[in-house]
Amino acid sequence: MIRNGEEEKIINILLVDDEKGYVNVLSNRMSKRSIHATKAYNGTEAIQILRKNNFDVVVLDLKMEDMGGIEVLKIMKKMVPELPVIILTGHGSQEAAREGISLGAFDYLTKPCELVELIDKIRQAHKNQPVESKGFHIKW
Amino acid sequence: MEPSSMERKLFYQVLTRKITVLIVVISFLPLMVTTGTLFYRFNLTYSEKIQAHISELVQRHSQDIDTFLLEKLGNIRCLAHQLETTQQTTKVFLQNHLELLKKEYRDVFTDLGLVNKNGIQFAYEGPFKLENANYIDAQWFKKAINRPFYISDVFAGLRGHPHFIIAVKIQSKGFDYILRSTINFTAFNSLVENIHIGKTGIAFIINSEGELQTQTNVGLKQSIIASMVDRNCYKNNETVFAKKKDALGNKYLCVTSMLKNIDWVMVFRQDLNDAFRDLWKIQLLTLVIFLLGCIVILFVSFTLPRSIVKLISQADTKSEAMNKQVVESGKLATIGELAAGIAHEINNPVAIMVEEAGWIEDLLEEEDLKQCENLDEFTRALKQINTQGKRCKEITHKLLSFARKTDSTVKDVQINDAIKEMVTLTGHMARYNNVIIETNFSEGIPYIQISSTELQQVILNLINNAIDAMEKTGGTIIIKTKISTIEKNHLVVSIEDNGPGIPKDNLDRIFDPFFTTKAVGKGTGLGLSICYGIIQKMGGKLDVHSQVGIGTKFRIWIPFQKDYIENKENESESKNKGELT
Structure with a gap:
């Protein structure tokens, strides 16, 4: 592990993006930074994975082929209301990103972004989570 | 010239011509019809009026003269009847009755005389010494002796003074006499003399031979006077109205009326020019x-x-x-x-x-x-x-912000942020032209309800103009925002450059549409007028100050809700109160 390895706990994230190349390289780089990323290449897959597993943070793309990120966000928020979701979009449409935030997303970033920035956001989101909701349990 | 502009010029020329023709036709037709109708009707009516007026005048005077003559004839005839039965001597009779007549009619009757059938006036009463005057050869005597009464034409007679005679035949004791009286010509003449119309309108009386019977100064030759008389008309005994031309070519109006009791004609003559002057x-x-x-x-x-x-x-x-x-x-x-x-x-x-x-x-x-x-x-x-990669991101972000420009919905805008975006957008172009953009934003500027896109369009336009102005020389653009101290509830954005400035002549027209000083094809001349329109739509105003050689300053004034300032004032008031207590 690189940088402050000992202090940092491994954060489990779900990385949702239909750009496979991006998801792969990002998960590789994150794995070297105490973040374990589970890869989902579309919205449906992401929701299926989320049903079976618990995550600390979700990183979600807005524009995907099967269903829009906003739709996915709504479903996720229904499933796990306190789950922090960071929107990572290449579309750069601030309106959509703002809509995401109004729907309960933690923050948003536009692609391409600095990895450091993304990881900072992930850590922040993880920290800000209510204590009781940390860990692995699903409400429904 | 381009073909399209030639075509257009031709189109406008044809249009001009069409409108001209239309206006001419539409205006001239009614004008001509109206003027023509009025002209004709008025002419007709006025002529009829003049004709009626003159005819009436002449007729009235003819009647007056007729009455005058009839009355005088009546007087003499009455005398004649009395003379037949009188016991007085003829001398006394004539004396008494001339006195009576003179008393009654003033100077109308000059004298009275009795003439026997041999033409010798054997009795006479009057101012002249005409006793025993011989009238045997006088025209009037020849005519009077064969008729019961006779009114003579005007003649000079034995006295060489124009007068006329009323003669009445009497039969007494088997002898024929004639009672004659001379009528004062002046009294008779005044009846006609009084008729004067206009400058040339005169009336006179002529006998059947065309000889003047009045003393009116007609100024016409006897032949001309004679030619006025149309014998055929007299038979009908009516007033005749005619327009004639004399030998000199002057047109004149001639009204004639036959007298009833004597073979005389009343003539009225007036030059046409005079009669129809009005x-x-x-x-x-x-x-x-x-x-x-x-x-x-x-x-x-x-x-x-x-x-x-x-x-x-x-x-x-x-x-x-x-x-x-x-x-x-x-x-x-x-x-x-x-x-x-x-x-x-x-x-x-x-x-x-x-x-x-x-x-x-x-x-x-x-x-x-x-x-x-x-x-x-x-x-x-x-x-x-x-x-x-970062550079690519920057480019795509610019493209995206450009895409957002089409948005004109009104929302709460923090003006400083909106301007900052534009400064960033123009930063590259400014650097390229050696222009430095400085910003001086006041803190605490309230949010305003406008379309940020439109405001940004205005700011962008003003910045671009400033950069264009300093293209060759380079310079500094200072953008300031603050709450106005002059206009209540307004905030001011000023964009100031130290470029070449704008000459006064251009400054007056700077917001006019299509006014541009840029080269053809470089500027539409619409930028500032659009900006002006946008700011006006926001309820604000846009003004400009410029000095040649020093620079140009555009100011945008945008109104905001009162609440903000009021709240602030309330705050400061309560603060002051707090301090006081």
Whole structure:
């Protein structure tokens, strides 16, 4: 592990993006930074994975082929209301990103972004989570 | 000249001509019909009026003269009857009755006389010594002796003084006598003399031979007077109205009326020019008004179409420019949508590239490559990929912000942020032209309800103009925002440059549409007028101050809700109160 390895706990994230190349390289780089990323290449897959597993943070793309990120966000928020979701979009449409935030997303970033920035956001989101909701349990 | 502009010029020329013809036809027809009708009707009515007036005058005077003669004849006839039965001597009788007549009629009767059938006046009473005067050869005597009564023509007689005689035949004791009386010519003449109309209107009486029976100064030759009499008319005993021409070619009006009791004709003569002077004056006036009307119509029909066509062509030009603008903004919107799509498509691969480069960097750190000669070069190349990735991001973000420009919805806008975006957008162009943009934003500027896109359009336009102005020299643009101290509830954005400034002549027209000092094809001249319109729509105003050689300052005043200031004032008031207590 690189940088402050000992202090940092491994954060489990779900990385949702239909750009496979991006998801792969990002998960590789994150794995070297105490973040374990589970890869989902579309919205449906992401929701299926989320049903079976618990995550600390979700990183979600807005524009995907099967269903829009906003739709996915709504479903996720229904499933796990306190789950922090960071929107990572290449579309750069601030309106959509703002809509995401109004729907309960933690923050948003536009692609391409600095990895450091993304990881900072992930850590922040993880920290800000209510204590009781940390860990692995699903409400429904 | 381009063919299209030639065509257009031709079109406008034809249009001008059509409008001219239309105006001429539409205006002239009614004018001519009206003037013509009025002219004709008025002429007719006025002529009839004059004719009636003169005829009536002549008729009345004829009657007066008739009455006068009849009355005088009656007097003498009455005397004659009395004389037949009188016991008085003829001398006394004549004396008494002349006195009586003179008393009654003043100087109408000059004398009375009795003439026997041999023409010898054997009894006479009057101012002349005419006793025993012999009338045997006198015209009047010859005629009177054969009739019961006779009124003579005017003649000089034995006295050489114009007069006429009323003679009545008496039969007494088997002898024929004639009672005669001389009628004072002056008294008779005054009856006719009084008729005067206009300058040339005169009346006179002529006998059947065309000889003048009145003393009126007619100023006409006897032959001319004689020619006025149309014998045929007298039979009908009516007033005859005629227009005639004399030997000199002068047209005149001739009204004749036959007297009933004597073979005399009352004649009234007036030059046509004089009789119809007033009519002709009015006709002249009508003609002048008509001609003036024509001149006005012609003037209008040649000037009005030109100005109308000018307005039309201006409107055409404007609408064309508007269309162009609409097309332009349509294009911009399309480009905007396209840009948003492209940005997304580019952002993803760029993100992957950057991350892959980062991945290599990560991996290189794990490798033991201290011996590797090219390590530095690897690192540099990876950094470069990262840098260029960021550059791509910047470009796509600009494209996206451009795409957002089509949005004109009104929302709460923090003006400082909106301006900052524009400063960033123009930063590159400014640097390229050696222009520095400085900003001085006041803190605590309230949010305002406007379309940020439109405001940004205005700011962008003003910044671009300032950069264009300092293109050659370079310079500084200072952008300030603050709450106005002059206008209540307004905030001011000032954009000031130290460029060459704007000459005063241009400054007055700077907000006019299509006014531009830029080279042809470089500027539409619409930018500032659009800005002006946008700011006006916001309820604000846009003004400009400029000094040649020093620079130009544009100020945008935008109103905001009172609440903000009021709240602030309340706050400070309560603060003050707090301090006081």
